[in-house]
Amino acid sequence: MPPTSSKRRIWGLTTGTLCLALWLLLSGGDGPGFALAAALVAGVSAAALTPASLPSIAFLPALGFIGFFLRQSLLGGVDVAQRAMRRRLPLEPAWIDYRTRLETAPARNLFMLSMSLMPGTLAARDDGDTIRVHLLDPAMQRDLPTLEQAVVRIFRDEPAGRE
Numbered sequence: 001m002p003p004t005s006s007k008r009r010i011w012g013l014t015t016g017t018l019c020l021a022l023w024l025l026l027s028g029g030d031g032p033g034f035a036l037a038a039a040l041v042a043g044v045s046a047a048a049l050t051p052a053s054l055p056s057i058a059f060l061p062a063l064g065f066i067g068f069f070l071r072q073s074l075l076g077g078v079d080v081a082q083r084a085m086r087r088r089l090p091l092e093p094a095w096i097d098y099r100t101r102l103e104t105a106p107a108r109n110l111f112m113l114s115m116s117l118m119p120g121t122l123a124a125r126d127d128g129d130t131i132r133v134h135l136l137d138p139a140m141q142r143d144l145p146t147l148e149q150a151v152v153r154i155f156r157d158e159p160a161g162r163e
Helices: 005-027 033-049 059-085 105-117 138-154
Strands: 094-099 121-126 130-135
Touching (some): 094 138, 121 138, 130 138
Antiparallel strands (some): 094 130, 121 130
């Protein structure tokens, strides 16, 4: 059940007040940053007052995604570092069109951002059901379905399989 507007106002004011109190506590209440803090608190309060349109996410899969992402980033970083340290760079840059079944913008955005933060891959364009991806090596595309499935588990309303 979405919160009523009076509950949102109370939440927004409470959030803003707590943020301002935390800023004052950490900064000692002086300095030129107070105007910036006030603007940020106003922004946080305004965001808390707007109707929420955030997607529903599964908490435990989201926590698991963090571990998955860190592991994949570490493995990808090691792979890219090994390629860079070799005398002859074993690179075969390629562009691919990856067809995704992620339907909602938040799920696609998480997928594309995660893909771009992993070494050797870059999501360049979202064309709805197709994402244009740049790879250092075409073999790196084998990790994309696994990453997509990890995002599917976070956003429960997404389709679970690929055609």
